[in-house]
Amino acid sequence: MILKEQLISVIYQAIDEVNAVLPPDQQLEKSIHTVLFGESGKLDSLGLVNMIVTTEQKIEENFGIAITLADEKAMSQRNSPFRTVESLAEYIPQLITERQHA
Amino acid sequence: MPEQVMLITGSGKGIGKYLAEYYSAKGYRVIGCSRSEVDFKLDNYRHFCLDVSDEKKVKEMFAEINRSFGRLDILVNNAGIASMNHVLLTPLETVHKILNTNVVGTFLFCREAAKLMRKNKSGRIVNFATVATPLKLEGEAIYASSKAAVVSLTEVLARELAQFGITVNAVGPTPVKTDLIRSVPPQKIEDLIRRQAIPRLGEFRDISNVIDFFIRPESDFVTGAVIYLGGV
Numbered sequence: 001m002i003l004k005e006q007l008i009s010v011i012y013q014a015i016d017e018v019n020a021v022l023p024p025d026q027q028l029e030k031s032i033h034t035v036l037f038g039e040s041g042k043l044d045s046l047g048l049v050n051m052i053v054t055t056e057q058k059i060e061e062n063f064g065i066a067i068t069l070a071d072e073k074a075m076s077q078r079n080s081p082f083r084t085v086e087s088l089a090e091y092i093p094q095l096i097t098e099r100q101h102a
Numbered sequence: 103m104p105e106q107v108m109l110i111t112g113s114g115k116g117i118g119k120y121l122a123e124y125y126s127a128k129g130y131r132v133i134g135c136s137r138s139e140v141d142f143k144l145d146n147y148r149h150f151c152l153d154v155s156d157e158k159k160v161k162e163m164f165a166e167i168n169r170s171f172g173r174l175d176i177l178v179n180n181a182g183i184a185s186m187n188h189v190l191l192t193p194l195e196t197v198h199k200i201l202n203t204n205v206v207g208t209f210l211f212c213r214e215a216a217k218l219m220r221k222n223k224s225g226r227i228v229n230f231a232t233v234a235t236p237l238k239l240e241g242e243a244i245y246a247s248s249k250a251a252v253v254s255l256t257e258v259l260a261r262e263l264a265q266f267g268i269t270v271n272a273v274g275p276t277p278v279k280t281d282l283i284r285s286v287p288p289q290k291i292e293d294l295i296r297r298q299a300i301p302r303l304g305e306f307r308d309i310s311n312v313i314d315f316f317i318r319p320e321s322d323f324v325t326g327a328v329i330y331l332g333g334v
Binding site for chain 1: 158165
């Protein structure tokens, strides 16, 4: 069972990596309330792609689980799971559970 | 320069096997995959057994590549299947199989490879088209259509992945003596070859020659290109 705190820590690792290639005015804060996607978000579309893919890789590296974050369910949800760090951390366990039962 | 890591799909036989041998001999670290085990051993070669359209297996293989090598420099999307049939006699299952291997497989490998390549801000993807598409070959409706999709994929991904320093190109071989054309009547092959500017069967080296061009460091400004062999 992976704890939400562990996932937030992994997302912070991804933020560190993404920040390394972002200009100073687009740096992401390591907070659960940081907006990743949508209004008041700092990332442009390419930045969001980088953030999602980097998070996928960090999950694989930390937990040995290969998941696809941008699956059809995520893309069709009314409230995007990519909206904030917290919503992403809450969405990932669902994917991991589904993958383990696939 | 660190050892270059190259992934070749469909490396169990035919052109894929030749490419695995060719690039292994050139000093590349080659990773191959096919649906079954291979009957050969090569230096610097590692094989995975999988169906290229099985997302879970494909993702697991890329995770293993990341763990073992930490990088991927070149992807050669060679895996492909064909079926010669009149459209009125083409079973739907055949259509699904061809689209799954040729289109879904190519897409999946491009997507996962690009995720790895983007870490180094560089990468080369070479897809496989076919002269059957521009020649509008009768009897190859689904095969030619699937490869038309690969051409579109190549052209669009070239634009989407340019920002990561990844080039995406395609080689379009003429018929080469492999299992893929084993069931095609010799007269059909003869007729097809006559429609080429240079009327001969393709050789494996014709294909590796184009791949060599696409993957060389100097080709970092070449992307979205499709090179058809034989002057088609």
